[in-house]
Amino acid sequence: MPDVGDLVTARLDVSPADETTAAVLVVTLPDGSTVSPVTTGADSGAVWTAPVAYTMAGVWRLSWTVSGTGASVEHELVSVAPTPGVTTGRSYATTTDLANYLRAAPPVDAAHLLEGASRMLDTMVLAYCRYDVDDAGLPADADVAEAIGRAVCAQVAWWGEVGDSTGAAGVGYGSVSIGSVNLGRSVTSVSGDDSAARQLAPQVLDELRAPHLWNKLVLGAVTGAGW
Incomplete structure (x- = not known):
């Protein structure tokens, strides 16, 4: 399980795939906002990656849309933990x-x-x-x-x-x-x-x-x- 602040590489394996295959990633944050990181393809469209920075705790949704050969839609839910040891409430002791x-x-x-x-x-x-x-x-x-x-x-x-x-x-x-x-x-x-x-x-x-x-x-x- 990733923590807030982690920078990961999201990966999608597509099969079948060829030069017509393309993949786009849309990341939905826990607050409902979305970002679309730049995706990179390799192995004639069989492997797609994109950088994802987890900036807040909660459940993130990674949605891949593949067009061309291997067209499909793939979703992944990722649970992100708060920064360890960090609290936001009142505490009378350390x-x-x-x-x-x-x-x-x-x-x-x-x-x-x-x-x-x-x-x-x-x-x-x-x-x-x-x-x-x-x-x-x-x-x-x-x-x-x-x-x-x-x-x-x-x-x-x-x-x-x-x-x-x-x-x-x-x-x-x-x-x-x-x-x-x-x-x-x-x-x-x-x-x-x-x-x-x-x-x-x-x-x-x-x-x-x-x-x-x-x-x-x-x-x-x-x-x-x-x-």
């Missing part, structure tokens, strides 16, 4: 913070996990707290910023312990039939919200209750959080 918290190398998807943990704490914890923020809505006090960052790291570490960061492991099923085969297990949960992954890590509260945060970070009553 991958360096996480590495220091874990005292070990962080997972390769650490930036994504930190963003998810930050979003989770925003809705489940920080929305019920009072503390000074700067113009960007981030903690203005260094001690509060560090504590919230450590709380986010604690949540990511918790996900690593339970082996789930989305709550998918908490969703059970009753029975499933595939042809003559029946699969079944007892339903332990009807919602991913019931899984351990969707609960606050105990260490989150420890980080936010530190004595040096008194009068800097006022904790509210979060439903179901045990505060």
